[in-house]
Amino acid sequence: MGTREIRYFQVGSHAVGNRLLDPEQRTVQADPERANALTCGHRACQGCGEALGARYVVDAALRATAGRLVAVNATGCLEVFSTPYPETSWQLPWLHSLFGNAPAVATGVAAALRAQGHEDVRVLAQGGDGGTVDIGFGCLSGMFERDDDVLYVCYDNQGYMNTGVQRSGATPPGARTATTEAVGDAPGAPFGQGKDVPRIAMAHGVGYVATATVADLRDLEGKVERAMEVRGARYLHVLVPCPLGWGSPPALTIRIARLATQTGLFPVYEARDGEVTGVTTIRRHVPVEEYLRPQKRFAHLFSHPSGPAALARIQEMADRNIERYRLLGDGGAT
Template sequence: MPSFPATEIPGSEETKFYQVGSFAIGNRLIEDKLLSIQSGPDRFNSLTSGHRACQGCGEALGARYALDAAVAATDGQLIACNATGCLEVFSTPYPETSWNLPWIHSLFGNAPAVATGVAAALKAKGREDVRVVAQGGDGGTVDIGFGPLSGMFERNDDVLYICYDNEAYMNTGVQRSGATPPAARTATTQPVGPEPGNVFGQGKNLPRIAMAHEIPYVATATVADLHDLEYKVTRAMEMRGARYLHVFVPCPLGWGSASKDTIKLARLATQTGLFPVFEAEYGDITSVKKIRRPAPVEEYLRLQRRYAHLFRKGGSPEVIARLQALADRNIRRYNLIDEESLDEFVKYEGDEK
C-alpha cells in the first residue's frame, strides 16, 4: 500500500498530535488550543460512568465527546433531547441515568419536534442563553424522525441535531435502516441468493439532504478524530438556527467487528472515501478533511462479519468493485485528495489485481 504524506497533498495541514488523557506524558508540550476538552483534570463529563453500552461502543464515545464539547461551549447552559434508541436505552435504564445535565427522553421519531418546543419555550421566557441539542441514532434520524427533522430545518429552529450513525437499528436487533450501506447484511436484508445483504441504490444521504435545506451549518465527523468532533460541535454552538452534525460511530455488535477495532474502522471509513468528512454552511461546502493515506475498501470490509459473504469461497469481486466505485465517487465529489494522488492510488489498485 503506497503512502501519501500530508506534504504531498495541496491544502492539507501538517499532522498534529494531541493527548486526550489528563495524565498523558508530554501534555505540557501541547498548545492549549490543540488539547482535547477531555484533557483537563477538572474536566466535566456529561455522560458519566455506569451506563450499559457494549465494549467498544462508538456511539457512547461519540456522545460523550460531543455533549462535553457542547456543555463547554455554552458554559453549562444546555438542555439535551434524546430520541429512543441505543443511546437512550444504555444510558437511562429506568430509574437510573448516566447523564449529568438536563436531559429529556423523547419518542423514537420526535426528538427534533421536542427540541424545537424546548427552544421555543426558552425564547418565550427570555432564556435564549440556554441552548438546545437533540440527538439520536440513524434509525430515529434518517427514517422515523425524518419528517420532524426536515421541519426543524425548514423553520430554521435554533437547535443542533446530532445523528450518531451506526448504520442500522442496533437496539432492536440490527435491522436495516435508511443509512445501512450497500451489501451489508442485517436481520432484515436478504440472507442468501445471488446478492445477499442490502441492495444498492437505496437509502438516504442525510448530510446532503440537510445541505439542500440551506441551513446555517452541516458537518460530518467520526470517532477516529475526537478533536475534530469537538471542534465541529463548538463551531455549531457558536451559531444560531438549525444545525446538523452527522457522526460515524462503528458498532461492534451489529457489524460483527472486534471491539478493539472501533477507532480503526472509523479511520478506514474516511481513508477509503466511503465516509467523507466535511463542513458546509448554507448549502455550500466550506471545508473537507483530506485523505492523507488512501486505503482500498476491501481493507475496511474484511474487518466486519456483516460483509463476510463477500469473501467466502468464490468471493464477490464485482460487489467489492461497486463499493470501491462508490468510494471513488465520494473522493472526486468532495475533492478528498488531489487528482495526481488519486490516479496513483487507482494505478496501484490495478497493479494489485
C-alpha cells in the same frame, strides 16, 4: 476554536499528544474540568462508538455553552443504555420523548427557552441513524426548514442496532443485517438505496452541516464547538462503529471508523449555508476491502460468487466520494 500546524516528532504515527498544544488548544476530554456529561455506569457494549461519540459531543457542547445546555434524545441505544430506571448517566438536563420526534421536541424546548428569555441556554438533539434518517426524518426536515435553534447530532451506526441489527435507510449496500440477510443471489442490503442526510441538510440551506467520526475525536469536538457558534438549525452526522451490529472486534472501533474515512466511503467535511467549506483529506488512501474485511456484516462479500462485483460497486462509491469531495486534495494523496 482555531487549529494550528503541528510538527510531528514521531514517525509512523498521526497521534498528537495534548502536551504539544497550548492549553486552550487541548481537547475538551483532556480538561480535568470537563463536564463528563455521560458518566460511567451506562450499559453500552464494549467498544461502542456511539457512547464514545456522544460523550465527546455533549462535553464539547457543554464547554461551548458554559454548561447552559439541554439535551433531547430520540429512542434508541443511546437512550436505553444511558437511562435504565431509576439510574441515569446524564449530568445535564435531558429529555427523551419518542423515537421519531426528537427534532420537534428540541424545537419545543428551544421555543420555550426563547419565550422565557433564556436564550443563553442552548439545545442539543441526538439520535441514531434510524431515529434520524427514517422515523424522525419528517420532524428533522421541519426543524431544518424552520431554522430552529437546535444542533441535531446523528450517531450513525448504519442500522437499527437496539432492536437487533435491522436495516435502516443508512445501512450501506452489501451489509448483512437481520432484515437483509446474507443469503440468496444478492446477499446483504441492496444497492441504490439509502439516504445521504448531510447532503439533504445542505439542500435545506442549514447554516452548519458537518460529518465526523470517532476516529478523529478532536475534529469532532471542534465541529461541535463551531456548530455552537452558529444560531439556527445545525446538523452533525457522526459515524460510530457498532461492534455488535458490524461484527467487528470492540478493540477496532476507532480503526474501522478511520478506515471508513481513508477508503473514501465516509467523507468528512464541513458545510455552511449549503456549500462545502472544508474537507478532511485522506492521509493514507486504501481500497475498500481493507475497511470491509474486518467486519462480519460484509464477510459474504469475500466468499459469495457475487462478492467481486459487489466489492467493485462499493469501490465505485468510494471513488465517487473522493471525486465529489476532493478527498485526495488538489494534488493527489498527501
